[in-house]
Amino acid sequence: xxxxxxxxxxxxxxxxxxxxxxxxxxxxxxxxxxxxxxxxxxxxxxxxxxxxxxxxxxxxxxxxxxxxxxxxxxxxxxxxxxxxxxxxxxxxxxxxxxxxxxxxxxxxxxxxxxxxxxxxxxxxxxxxxxxxxxxxxxxxxxxxxxxxxxxxxxxxxxx
Amino acid sequence: xxxxxxxxxxxxxxxxxxxxxxxxxxxxxxxxxxxxxxxxxxxxxxxxxxxxxxxxxxxxxxxxxxxxxxxxxxxxxxxxxxxxxxxxxxxxxxxxxxxxxxxxxxxxxxxxxxxxxxxxxxxxxxxxxxxxxxxxxxxxxxxxxxxxxxxxxxxxxxxxxxxxxxxxxxxxxxxxxxxxxxxxxxxxxxxxxxxxxxxxxxxxxxxxxxxxxxxxxxxxxxxxxxxxxxxxxxxxxxxxxxxxxxxxxxxxxxxxxxxxxxxxxxxxxxxxxxxxxxxxxxxxxx
Numbered sequence: 001x002x003x004x005x006x007x008x009x010x011x012x013x014x015x016x017x018x019x020x021x022x023x024x025x026x027x028x029x030x031x032x033x034x035x036x037x038x039x040x041x042x043x044x045x046x047x048x049x050x051x052x053x054x055x056x057x058x059x060x061x062x063x064x065x066x067x068x069x070x071x072x073x074x075x076x077x078x079x080x081x082x083x084x085x086x087x088x089x090x091x092x093x094x095x096x097x098x099x100x101x102x103x104x105x106x107x108x109x110x111x112x113x114x115x116x117x118x119x120x121x122x123x124x125x126x127x128x129x130x131x132x133x134x135x136x137x138x139x140x141x142x143x144x145x146x147x148x149x150x151x152x153x154x155x156x157x158x159x
Numbered sequence: 160x161x162x163x164x165x166x167x168x169x170x171x172x173x174x175x176x177x178x179x180x181x182x183x184x185x186x187x188x189x190x191x192x193x194x195x196x197x198x199x200x201x202x203x204x205x206x207x208x209x210x211x212x213x214x215x216x217x218x219x220x221x222x223x224x225x226x227x228x229x230x231x232x233x234x235x236x237x238x239x240x241x242x243x244x245x246x247x248x249x250x251x252x253x254x255x256x257x258x259x260x261x262x263x264x265x266x267x268x269x270x271x272x273x274x275x276x277x278x279x280x281x282x283x284x285x286x287x288x289x290x291x292x293x294x295x296x297x298x299x300x301x302x303x304x305x306x307x308x309x310x311x312x313x314x315x316x317x318x319x320x321x322x323x324x325x326x327x328x329x330x331x332x333x334x335x336x337x338x339x340x341x342x343x344x345x346x347x348x349x350x351x352x353x354x355x356x357x358x359x360x361x362x363x364x365x366x367x368x369x370x371x372x373x374x375x376x377x378x379x380x381x382x383x384x385x386x387x388x389x390x391x392x393x394x395x396x397x398x399x400x401x402x403x404x405x406x407x408x409x410x411x412x413x414x415x416x417x418x419x420x421x422x423x424x425x426x427x428x429x430x431x432x433x434x435x436x437x438x439x440x441x442x443x444x445x
Binding site for chain 2 (some may be wrong): 067069070071081082083084085086116118120121126127128129130131132133134135138140
């Protein structure tokens, strides 16, 4: 029963979820799980509205949103206490990854790093079992927040 | 396909550059000796079939201040619960006019090592019992008293007192009794099941990433040999099922009731994962 919690990509089960999510999403916004990430990339914007790197920086650090610092250190935010070390340091992330790859990583890291990764998918409904009702059927970040975070990640350059 | 594999390899090579710059936590190299007298086995070889080679107490992942508090029983705030628990042990309660001590006269002998052997198969109930369930059964059947509500102060104090009587004795769970093996299997399944919106299993944090900081928290192997533990953050004793529920809640999942079959199965399995670690109750944690 348990092992496949993140792997049960039953198209039928998800068709239902996708309809739900689509009805909740604003017009023009790509619904979670309805755009397949291909070859670890997602080049299409989720909203068509350019991401705002400043808003992205906030969503990145906000414990109730990205909480990315829980796992990643990032020199740009060194004023914030307690950066985690579970994931790679994100300095220079934009030198290592393209925009389309970064979007895929934030939307659903499992499509890039594999099912076993600890990194949550921030715009996916392929999640664990028994989701608390407060969060059921919802994604961690909104579509625009994903675009903002991606815009912010693109500023993390070292060369 | 080959091309794609190569690209993945390049990406991961790039990521490793990032990783090597990380803060590198890991368990500290130190010895836990309580009051300068009693040495606690906080690192032991793992039993057969265990995913780790070495089992390490959560004590090794805490700050020097927190470690010192646990090593000094005058400073350890959890010792107040031990004292309170001893009082309760000797206090008559319920319609039968009995205390724990009325039935178990020589507490020192009776309780020595007992807490280190729980959870234990309970034939009558047809499930594993932990100390809390055993206390409640005694209260209802032998004392004709009300069972404690989950996490009632007296439940935590009495459990802490009982576990403390096994301080420095190795934790072990007897899987050959009754259906313990089935409960172990179920607990194992749960341990590897990802829950919640964050999609994490116990194993994701405590097996794959112990030794790393997740924000301000230094991830340990998630062993249970210190429970109930005194948590500085909450300035209170924290029971094992409270801790389990907190960890599950942190994945943004609904958590099962205390003493439910799911949490009892987890307790059996996670206790086995710490086989041989000495009981530290009351441990001090962040």
